[in-house]
Amino acid sequence: MFDTDVITVRDLSKIFTLRGEETALTRLIKFREHLRLPRKFTALKNISFSVGDGEVLGIVGRNGSGKSTLLRILAGIYPQTSGDVQVKGRVVPLINLQVGLQPKLTMRDNIFLVGSLFGLSRKEVKTKFESIVEFAELRDFVDVQIYQFSSGMLARLAFAIAIHLEPEIMLLDEVFFAGDASFREKSRAEMEKMVKGDCTVVMVSHQEDLIKKMCDHVIWLERGEIILEGNTDYVTGKYCEHTVIKDSRSSSISYT
Amino acid sequence: MKQGINILYQTTKASFKIRNAGSCLGILWYLLGPIFTFIILLLVFSHRLGENVDHYPLYLLSGIIIWNFFSTSTSRSLTCVFGQAGLIKSLPVRRELLVISTVLDVLISHLFEIVIFFLIAAYFGVITFTIIFFPIVLVLNFIFTLGVSYALSALIFVFRDLGQIWSILTKVWWFATPIFYALYEGGRGEKVSMFNPMFHILDISRDALIYSSAPDPKSLLILVAFSFGSLFIGILIFWKLYPHFAEYV
Numbered sequence: 001m002f003d004t005d006v007i008t009v010r011d012l013s014k015i016f017t018l019r020g021e022e023t024a025l026t027r028l029i030k031f032r033e034h035l036r037l038p039r040k041f042t043a044l045k046n047i048s049f050s051v052g053d054g055e056v057l058g059i060v061g062r063n064g065s066g067k068s069t070l071l072r073i074l075a076g077i078y079p080q081t082s083g084d085v086q087v088k089g090r091v092v093p094l095i096n097l098q099v100g101l102q103p104k105l106t107m108r109d110n111i112f113l114v115g116s117l118f119g120l121s122r123k124e125v126k127t128k129f130e131s132i133v134e135f136a137e138l139r140d141f142v143d144v145q146i147y148q149f150s151s152g153m154l155a156r157l158a159f160a161i162a163i164h165l166e167p168e169i170m171l172l173d174e175v176f177f178a179g180d181a182s183f184r185e186k187s188r189a190e191m192e193k194m195v196k197g198d199c200t201v202v203m204v205s206h207q208e209d210l211i212k213k214m215c216d217h218v219i220w221l222e223r224g225e226i227i228l229e230g231n232t233d234y235v236t237g238k239y240c241e242h243t244v245i246k247d248s249r250s251s252s253i254s255y256t
Numbered sequence: 257m258k259q260g261i262n263i264l265y266q267t268t269k270a271s272f273k274i275r276n277a278g279s280c281l282g283i284l285w286y287l288l289g290p291i292f293t294f295i296i297l298l299l300v301f302s303h304r305l306g307e308n309v310d311h312y313p314l315y316l317l318s319g320i321i322i323w324n325f326f327s328t329s330t331s332r333s334l335t336c337v338f339g340q341a342g343l344i345k346s347l348p349v350r351r352e353l354l355v356i357s358t359v360l361d362v363l364i365s366h367l368f369e370i371v372i373f374f375l376i377a378a379y380f381g382v383i384t385f386t387i388i389f390f391p392i393v394l395v396l397n398f399i400f401t402l403g404v405s406y407a408l409s410a411l412i413f414v415f416r417d418l419g420q421i422w423s424i425l426t427k428v429w430w431f432a433t434p435i436f437y438a439l440y441e442g443g444r445g446e447k448v449s450m451f452n453p454m455f456h457i458l459d460i461s462r463d464a465l466i467y468s469s470a471p472d473p474k475s476l477l478i479l480v481a482f483s484f485g486s487l488f489i490g491i492l493i494f495w496k497l498y499p500h501f502a503e504y505v
Binding site: 016019022023024025027072075076077078079091093095096099100102104105109112113115116117118119121122 | 258259262263265266267269270273274342343344345346347348349414415416417418421499500502503504
């Protein structure tokens with residue numbers, strides 16, 4: 001079904017070095033302590049997978065299982081400790097939608113600024129400008145500084161920019177749909193259109209229905225390792241079973 | 257490359273607009289700082305330190321604005337990447353662009369200050385032809401400052417108190433540099449100043465702007481060495497540390 005792989009990950013590991021608050025002063029005073037080996041934390045351990053062109057990969061797992069770390073490595077935000085990561089195409093990481101928005105600038109300036117940060121050229125932003133404003137339903141506020149926006153307006157603006165980025169590869173970290181019911185419906189439909197289109201997607205989510213609806217296959221991460229990988233229904237089924245059992249067990253303990 | 261230039265353009269424009277509170281009048285506000293420093297120092301020192309200096313007001317003003325470019329750029333470079341945790345944790349924007357755009361932003365306001373300097377110089381009747389040498393030293397100053405900014409913007413990830421250290425260092429440096437005083441010919445200060453890149457920048461600038469003399473080749477050579485040395489070391493430090501920026505904020 002998917003002839004070429006656009007994301008290939010082989011034997012990927014990520015080890016964080018946990019550091020205390022380091023200042024030149026503390027280094028001077030406790031220079032001996034520096035000799036002690038810093039603590040290490042393994043966030044990802046020997047991960048291998050590949051994603052084909054146009055495929056939608058879902059990643060599930062409990063908090064702290066390494067999902068976001070994996071996305072950030074794919075996006076090129078964190079360097080990997082070992083292993084091989086290859087990503088071919090224009091990557092748009094939607095890890096934090098409101099990233100780069102400057103409260104003291106007008107909506108117009110913000111669209112150009114954020115567009116450029118996501119790698120769009122001035123010309124591209126210009127041609128998409130009207131459509132972004134239209135989608136956000138904020139035509140009357142184009143020249144208003146956005147610190148005066150309500151949080152719903154901000155979320156709408158951020159989302160409107162995000163869906164105009166035309167990525168080849170999209171990395172989604174728990175993108176939730178903000179705003180009122182009608183905007184939520186609209187953005188959900190738009191996002192589904194994008195995900196179902198040509199775009200290759202890696203998405204992290206705790207919403208099982210979203211994963212089930214959109215993903216072609218799913219990886220289940222636990223403590224930085226792949227526990228299960230495969231068909232969406234199969235993996236989410238197992239994952240749900242596992243977490244439900246775990247949750248019911250822990251809740252029964254807390255109630256007794 | 258083209259994408260980088262666009263990011264540079266947009267971020268510089270954004271930070272310039274933010275600093276000016278969205279209006280052209282905002283420029284006045286940050287020109288007022290150096291102008292007040294200038295007036296105060298002029299009132300205090302013109303009869304003591306300035307007696308033996310030709311065109312002391314211009315000497316002082318050029319010193320203040322050129323020093324200001326360096327000190328403002330470097331102090332803002334400390335937070336230009338470090339303070340953008342949200343951005344660098346969620347987008348792989350090329351980090352060096354944030355540093356360059358910070359220094360560019362300060363350069364733009366520096367150019368306004370230079371225009372004011374020219375107006376005041378014209379008022380005193382000082383118009384020189386050696387002005388053509390000034391852009392050279394401006395470029396060297398930019399390169400030197402950029403190098404220091406690169407180093408600082410990266411080192412603060414390792415030493416969180418670099419801000420405090422740097423503010424003390426620049427204070428000492430400000431007094432060690434002939435900004436509001438002049439060096440004695442052949443004195444000890446002159447020998448020490450050979451190792452002070454800011455001295456060379458000021459010296460060559462003043463020669464060009466006020467005293468109509470071409471740059472002293474030796475001074476220029478030392479400055480060129482300092483500038484490119486600073487840029488080289490700055491980029492080296494930055495390049496060594498930048499892959500882990502996102503993990504350290």
